[in-house]
Every structure is written in structure tokens, then in C-alpha cells.
Amino acid sequence: MSSSTYVQLVDLAKHFGKVRALDGLSLDIAQGELVALLGPSGCGKTTALRALAGLQELDRGQLIVDGKDVTFQNANKRGMGMVFQAYSLFPHMTARENVEYGLKLKAHKTAGDKRKARSAELLELVGLSTHANHFPHQLSGGQQQRVALARALAISPKVLLLDEPLSALDAKVRTQLREEIRRIQIELGTTTLFVTHDQEEALSIADRVGVMRNGQLEQIAAPSELYDRPKTSFVAEFVGLTNPISGKVSGGSIEILGSVVKTLPGSVTSGTGIALIRPESIDVVASKSGNAKVAAASFLGASCRLNITMNDGAKVTAQLPSSDAAGIGAGATVSVSLLDMPVFVKAAG
Amino acid sequence: MKRTWGVRIWRWSIIAVVGAYLLVPLYAMFDFSTKPFGFQDKGRTFRAWQIIPSQQDLMISIARSLITAGIVMSLILFLIVPTAIWVHLKLPLLRRPFELLCLLPLAIPAIVIVVGIAPLYRWISIHLTESPITLSGVYSMLILPYTYRSLSAALDAVDIHTLAEAARTLGANTSRVIFGIIMPTIKTGIVNGSFIAIALVMGEFTISNILNYKTFQVVIAQIGRTNGNVAVAVSLASILFVLVLLLAIPTKKRRSAVLDVDLV
Incomplete structure (x- = not known):
């Protein structure tokens, strides 16, 4: 006490x-x-x-x-x-x-x-x-x-x-x-x-x-x-939105969407895991040689939510300031990467 | 236009028929009570009404019945209402059995009740008192179906659990919760139940007559054997008294519109 x-x-x-x-x-x-x-x-x-x-x-x-x-x-x-x-x-x-x-x-x-x-x-x-x-x-x-x-x-x-x-x-x-x-x-x-x-x-x-x-x-x-910094997958998933994306975990990091980001304490430490990525942690830039396509875009006022389909078929939701999302609409080809923020990784399956 | 008139005529016809059904017997009673006592006399007289106050037995029986009604009302307020609240608040599993128990007097004919209860009243009249006021015990049982229904409906209409819990967290003990919070909240139900109970006590005849107690209705019946006009006058007066009582039951007033709803 x-x-x-x-x-x-x-x-x-x-x-x-x-x-x-x-x-x-x-x-x-x-x-x-x-x-x-x-x-x-x-x-x-x-x-x-x-x-x-x-x-x-x-x-x-x-x-x-x-x-x-x-x-x-x-x-x-x-x-x-x-x-x-x-x-x-x-x-x-x-x-x-x-x-x-x-x-x-x-x-x-x-x-x-x-x-x-x-x-x-x-x-x-x-x-x-x-x-x-x-x-x-x-x-x-x-x-x-x-x-x-x-x-x-x-x-x-x-x-x-x-x-x-x-x-x-x-x-x-x-x-x-x-x-x-x-x-x-x-x-x-x-x-x-x-x-x-x-x-x-x-x-x-x-x-x-x-x-x-x-x-x-x-x-x-x-x-x-x-x-x-959620400590459990339940907290990560219950509080706010997350994108479950699988990747390889090793040495306290996970490789997903072509980026390597640190994992939070309590995460899976090795093997394949599912990273729970916040929509704001995903960076989206319009690029003709990008790795994804925007399926739908929703304007929320100060921010914009994009439903994106990766080239490998995976679906992710990103949320970025409306000013950054200008010109990115449904059907646009975009380049998706992760911001350098630690993520929680739960066990696959 | 035609249709509207048709509806109106239909409505008024129904009101007229129902009104006649209720009022014609009352008028007949009034007519009879104002007829001269002798067959030879003609015209109208209020003698039957005028001699009501001089009937000592009658006045005493009215007082007794009113006292009995008062005791029954006290029993409702201090026993039945708190019990019903307690069952609703604390013993929800007992609600159905309690309701069934309260409805029993409706299912059992008064004559059966009186046969069952007669030995007890014989004992009371020998060892305690012969006062008809003791009938308030059996009357409290008879009024249960009406009072309980009225209370139960009132208790179901408000969230008494939350009100009770709010009062408890503010420092109220159980009796304050029941008498200070829940009872005023279900006031209309209590008043309705009590008025119906008074009407029932003032009008009850079978039990008091068989148990040989001189209550209001029993005395009216006795007077009726010697002087029909007076008996009918008193009956009419008692009907009007109960009618006024029932009309006094507060109907739920339309609540005023919510004010300033634009304010948070």
C-alpha cells in the first residue's frame, strides 16, 4: 500500500x-x-x-x-x-x-x-x-x-x-x-x-x-x-481498434508489412505471432508502385479512415490525419508501412 | 359527417344504457325512501331521512364500522404495505406465493371463511371482547386481494430497487427507506387500496351477520325489517358515501411536459 x-x-x-x-x-x-x-x-x-x-x-x-x-x-x-x-x-x-x-x-x-x-x-x-x-x-x-x-x-x-x-x-x-x-x-x-x-x-x-x-x-x-502499451491481447483488442497482422517474432521484434518493430512486454517472444496494430500506427502514402490498394475511405472530420487491401490479400485499416489523406480515395494505389511504435504480439491461432 | 353522427349516437346510446342501469335503481331507492310510510298517504316526505340521526343503533354501528375501517387502514399502512415492499425488495422469489396467498380470499366464499373463523371469534368474544371492532382482523384478510393488486401495480411501476439503494447510500436505514422513500412514491397505490378497503368494510354483511356483530350493514338489515323506508334511505346514503369515496381516488394526472429539455 x-x-x-x-x-x-x-x-x-x-x-x-x-x-x-x-x-x-x-x-x-x-x-x-x-x-x-x-x-x-x-x-x-x-x-x-x-x-x-x-x-x-x-x-x-x-x-x-x-x-x-x-x-x-x-x-x-x-x-x-x-x-x-x-x-x-x-x-x-x-x-x-x-x-x-x-x-x-x-x-x-x-x-x-x-x-x-x-x-x-x-x-x-x-x-x-x-x-x-x-x-x-x-x-x-x-x-x-x-x-x-x-x-x-x-x-x-x-x-x-x-x-x-x-x-x-x-x-x-x-x-x-x-x-x-x-x-x-x-x-x-x-x-x-x-x-x-x-x-x-x-x-x-x-x-x-x-x-x-x-x-x-x-x-x-x-x-x-x-x-x-497494452499488457495483454485482451486489453489491446478491447481498448481501441487493432489490425491483427501475422509476422515472425525474434529478439523482441516482429517483422510485418516490410518493417521491423519492437514488441511490447508480455508479447510472444519467438516464432509466428499476430501483431495487434493500431490504425494510427500505419503510415499510408500515395504511390503508383505501392504495395496496397485503398478499398474504401471514410472521412471522419479531423481524421480519415482507410480500408486497405494489401497486394498479398491481407486487409488492414489505417487512420491518418485528414490533411495527410488528401487525394487518397477508394481505388488508389498506396504504399503502406509501419510507424516505429512498439506493438503487442499475441500467439498465432 | 354522417359517420361521425353515427358514432356519436352509438356512444351516447351506450352511455345512456349504462347510466340507466346504474342510476335507475338509485332513483328507485330514493323514490321509495321519500314515499309516505302509510299506504293511504300521498305525496312526498323526507321523514325516513330525517329520522336517521335518531336511530341510536344505526349511529353507533356507523361509528363502529368507521373505526373498524380506520383500523383496517392502519393495518394496511403499517403491515400490508411494508410487507409488500419487503417482498418486492428483498424476497423476489416469494412474490408469486405471496400474490397467490393474497388472492385466496377472492377464491374462498365468505361463508366458508366465516365457518372456519367462527370458533376463533367465539373465543375472542368469550375471553377478550365482544366489540365488532375485532372484525378488523378478518376484514384485513378479505381486503388483501384488492389492496395487494393495487400495491403490486404501484410497486411495479417504479424502480424501487434503485430508489432504495440510493437512499441507503445516502444514510437511510431500512425503515426510512420503506416509510420515507418507497411509501410516498407509491402513494397513489396505497390510497387506492385503502379506499377500496373502506368501501368493502362499510359494505360487508355476510361475516358480521353470521358472527352476530352489529355492524352498519347488519343494523340496516334489522331496520329494514321494521321500517323499509328508513333502511332504504340509509342504504342509499351509504352507497353515495362509498361512491364519493371511490370518486375521490386520485386518477393519475398527466404529467407536465419535460421542461427545458434543451438544457443538459
């Missing part, structure tokens, strides 16, 4: 019948850090979050928050603020009453004046001070989640737990709200655990992203490290 570790999940295990939702999950979170847990459905990320909230009993493991063992503490005594995937505002209370609710309870009892001031302050923080007297049914989905965030923050939680709070919202609102969550989290310095299946969401706002699979943490790292 490092000196700044604030939350510790130690060897958590939970089985639902034959399904192992958590299978020895361990995770440390530093104070004020935002950690996102990312993974496919059923990987155990929500179970881990619910266990930390006290809403899910564990078969095994220990939960430590601020140096105290909270494993067997009731949810109502843990002081965790949680925002749920489903809209969870109390329908018979206004936005202000919802925010004040936790402060009226014994666990966080606050005097009337202070309570009002706190709710006003938080509603302002989430940009809804003019909606304080609105009932949940008078608010849009995004507004409801903002109030839910204010309500969770009102009790000055030890840890803020976000269980896919943006998944019910439309794309534009989702992007806007996730940025606001990050702004507020940094402003208040609240230690936060964020569960999502949306990798863009996780990579864009988290200090560190943990990729989960079968109840275990595959890798936890800063977003850029996770993307550029």
Missing part, C-alpha cells in the same frame, strides 16, 4: 451461482484520483462498485477506505455517494429536497440553514440552481443525473461511485456531462470510482483506467499507457 492509497479493494471474490463476478480483484485508488473500471458486460465491474458501496455482499476479500476496514459496514454507514445508471431521484421530492435528503439523515445530520446553503451551492455547481424547485418528472434525463450527482456530493462522500451514469443519455449530453463530472471531481478533489463499458468515456476523464475481464483486473494504467 503506497502512502497515498485511500481506497483498497483486496482480493475480492463474488460468485453468482456458477458465474464468477469477482475472482480475486485487487485495486488501490489514491486520494482525489478518478479511476475508471472498463470492461465488457458481465466482467464484474459493477459488482466491484456495488461491493464498495455496501450494496453487494462478498464471498471473500477486504475493503479498506481511509485506513478503515469497511468490509462488513452497512451501506448507510459507509458515506459513499453513488450515482446510478437508472434515474434514481426520489420522485416525490424536488431537486433541492433530493439534494438535501442525505443531510437530513442521522449519518450526515446538518442544520437547516447549512443544509439549504449546501444544496444551493451544489445545484449551482451542477448548473441547475434555477431548477431547485422542479420535480424529477419536470427534468430531462441529463438534468436528473446532474441532480443525482449533486445529491451524492452533498454528503461529502469518502468516495464518489458512478455506475454508468451517462449510459441512458444521448451522445451529445453524454459528452458534455462527462466533462462536467471531471471538472467537478477535480474542483472538489473527491476520490472517484467510475464504472463504464464505454471506452471513450473511460479514457477521456479517468486518471487511470482498469480493464476488467472475468472478475479480474487485466491491466490498470493511465489512459495513454493503456492504449499505447
Whole structure:
């Protein structure tokens, strides 16, 4: 445990019948850090979050928050603020009453004046001070989640737990709200655990992203490290797009597309392997004597995605800045090479 | 145009027939209750209505039935509602058996229930009290099918699991979750169930008559044997009372449109 570790999940295990939702999950979170847990459905990320909230009993493991063992503490005594995937505002209370609710309870009892001031302050923080007297049914989905965030923050939680709070919202609102969550989290310095299946969401706002699979943490790292230096083929394939291209591995390098690039730790060390190449790691230049043909080109705004068929029949996807892709359209002959970036190589077959 | 008129006529005909089916007997009751007591007398009189307050037995029975209804309502609020919430929240596997159990009083005729429960009430009247208020026990059982259906529908309409979990993480204990969060959320279902229960308690005759308790309906029947006009006047009054009660059940109001949806 490092000196700044604030939350510790130690060897958590939970089985639902034959399904192992958590299978020895361990995770440390530093104070004020935002950690996102990312993974496919059923990987155990929500179970881990619910266990930390006290809403899910564990078969095994220990939960430590601020140096105290909270494993067997009731949810109502843990002081965790949680925002749920489903809209969870109390329908018979206004936005202000919802925010004040936790402060009226014994666990966080606050005097009337202070309570009002706190709710006003938080509603302002989430940009809804003019909606304080609105009932949940008078608010849009995004507004409801903002109030839910204010309500969770009102009790000055030890840890803020976000269980896919943006998944019910439309794309534009989702992007806007996730940025606001990050702004507020940094402003208040609240230690936060964020569960999502949306990798863009996780990579864009988290200090560190943990990729989960079968109840275990595959890798936890800063977003850029996770993307550029995956430690397992699952992480490489789950986070972002990859082109699986086979080549010969030897001495920590692999030969593919006529280039030799270094392999990342954890890769296959010898024989034939399949390199998982990011579309941005592929360089494409228009050339009449090129080794490939563009099958299709998609303009994505700042970048352009090219579906390319190599002369040997292999298919790859490349993504390059739109300025570099000017003049390269479907049917163009191009020369394809690799940028000098280390790649993850998994075993063939 | 022709077709619209046809539809309108058809609609109004149905309303007229149903209205007549419901209102003609009520009018007949009113007509009978305002007829002079003697066959020779002619004209109208409200004597039957005027002497209702002077019927001491009747007034006492109304008070008793209202008290019984109040007790039944308390049992609904503090026993049936929390139990239904608990089953929905914590024991989802018991939902079907619980529902079946609650529907049983509908399947068993009142006469069968009363035969089964008579020894218990005999014991109660010998050892505890002879008050008809004790009937609130058996009435609470009789109202279960109606109350439970109403509660169950209300509980299914909202995500009570998430609401309960949200409240718990904010520091609420189980009783606060049930009484402070879930119950206000399903208020309409509780009110509906309670009003139906009151209507049932005020109108129940078979059980109280056989068990020999002087409830509202039993006293009306007794009065009816000596003075038909008064009995009919009281019956009509009780029907109107229950009708007002049922009309008071809040219908789900159309929720106002979402405001400021362009704001995030």
C-alpha cells in the first residue's frame, strides 16, 4: 500500500451461482484520483462498485477506505455517494429536497440553514440552481443525473461511485456531462470510482483506467499507457481498434508489412505471432508502385479512415490525419508501412 | 359527417344504457325512501331521512364500522404495505406465493371463511371482547386481494430497487427507506387500496351477520325489517358515501411536459 492509497479493494471474490463476478480483484485508488473500471458486460465491474458501496455482499476479500476496514459496514454507514445508471431521484421530492435528503439523515445530520446553503451551492455547481424547485418528472434525463450527482456530493462522500451514469443519455449530453463530472471531481478533489463499458468515456476523464475481464483486473494504467502499451491481447483488442497482422517474432521484434518493430512486454517472444496494430500506427502514402490498394475511405472530420487491401490479400485499416489523406480515395494505389511504435504480439491461432 | 353522427349516437346510446342501469335503481331507492310510510298517504316526505340521526343503533354501528375501517387502514399502512415492499425488495422469489396467498380470499366464499373463523371469534368474544371492532382482523384478510393488486401495480411501476439503494447510500436505514422513500412514491397505490378497503368494510354483511356483530350493514338489515323506508334511505346514503369515496381516488394526472429539455 503506497502512502497515498485511500481506497483498497483486496482480493475480492463474488460468485453468482456458477458465474464468477469477482475472482480475486485487487485495486488501490489514491486520494482525489478518478479511476475508471472498463470492461465488457458481465466482467464484474459493477459488482466491484456495488461491493464498495455496501450494496453487494462478498464471498471473500477486504475493503479498506481511509485506513478503515469497511468490509462488513452497512451501506448507510459507509458515506459513499453513488450515482446510478437508472434515474434514481426520489420522485416525490424536488431537486433541492433530493439534494438535501442525505443531510437530513442521522449519518450526515446538518442544520437547516447549512443544509439549504449546501444544496444551493451544489445545484449551482451542477448548473441547475434555477431548477431547485422542479420535480424529477419536470427534468430531462441529463438534468436528473446532474441532480443525482449533486445529491451524492452533498454528503461529502469518502468516495464518489458512478455506475454508468451517462449510459441512458444521448451522445451529445453524454459528452458534455462527462466533462462536467471531471471538472467537478477535480474542483472538489473527491476520490472517484467510475464504472463504464464505454471506452471513450473511460479514457477521456479517468486518471487511470482498469480493464476488467472475468472478475479480474487485466491491466490498470493511465489512459495513454493503456492504449499505447497494452499488457495483454485482451486489453489491446478491447481498448481501441487493432489490425491483427501475422509476422515472425525474434529478439523482441516482429517483422510485418516490410518493417521491423519492437514488441511490447508480455508479447510472444519467438516464432509466428499476430501483431495487434493500431490504425494510427500505419503510415499510408500515395504511390503508383505501392504495395496496397485503398478499398474504401471514410472521412471522419479531423481524421480519415482507410480500408486497405494489401497486394498479398491481407486487409488492414489505417487512420491518418485528414490533411495527410488528401487525394487518397477508394481505388488508389498506396504504399503502406509501419510507424516505429512498439506493438503487442499475441500467439498465432 | 354522417359517420361521425353515427358514432356519436352509438356512444351516447351506450352511455345512456349504462347510466340507466346504474342510476335507475338509485332513483328507485330514493323514490321509495321519500314515499309516505302509510299506504293511504300521498305525496312526498323526507321523514325516513330525517329520522336517521335518531336511530341510536344505526349511529353507533356507523361509528363502529368507521373505526373498524380506520383500523383496517392502519393495518394496511403499517403491515400490508411494508410487507409488500419487503417482498418486492428483498424476497423476489416469494412474490408469486405471496400474490397467490393474497388472492385466496377472492377464491374462498365468505361463508366458508366465516365457518372456519367462527370458533376463533367465539373465543375472542368469550375471553377478550365482544366489540365488532375485532372484525378488523378478518376484514384485513378479505381486503388483501384488492389492496395487494393495487400495491403490486404501484410497486411495479417504479424502480424501487434503485430508489432504495440510493437512499441507503445516502444514510437511510431500512425503515426510512420503506416509510420515507418507497411509501410516498407509491402513494397513489396505497390510497387506492385503502379506499377500496373502506368501501368493502362499510359494505360487508355476510361475516358480521353470521358472527352476530352489529355492524352498519347488519343494523340496516334489522331496520329494514321494521321500517323499509328508513333502511332504504340509509342504504342509499351509504352507497353515495362509498361512491364519493371511490370518486375521490386520485386518477393519475398527466404529467407536465419535460421542461427545458434543451438544457443538459
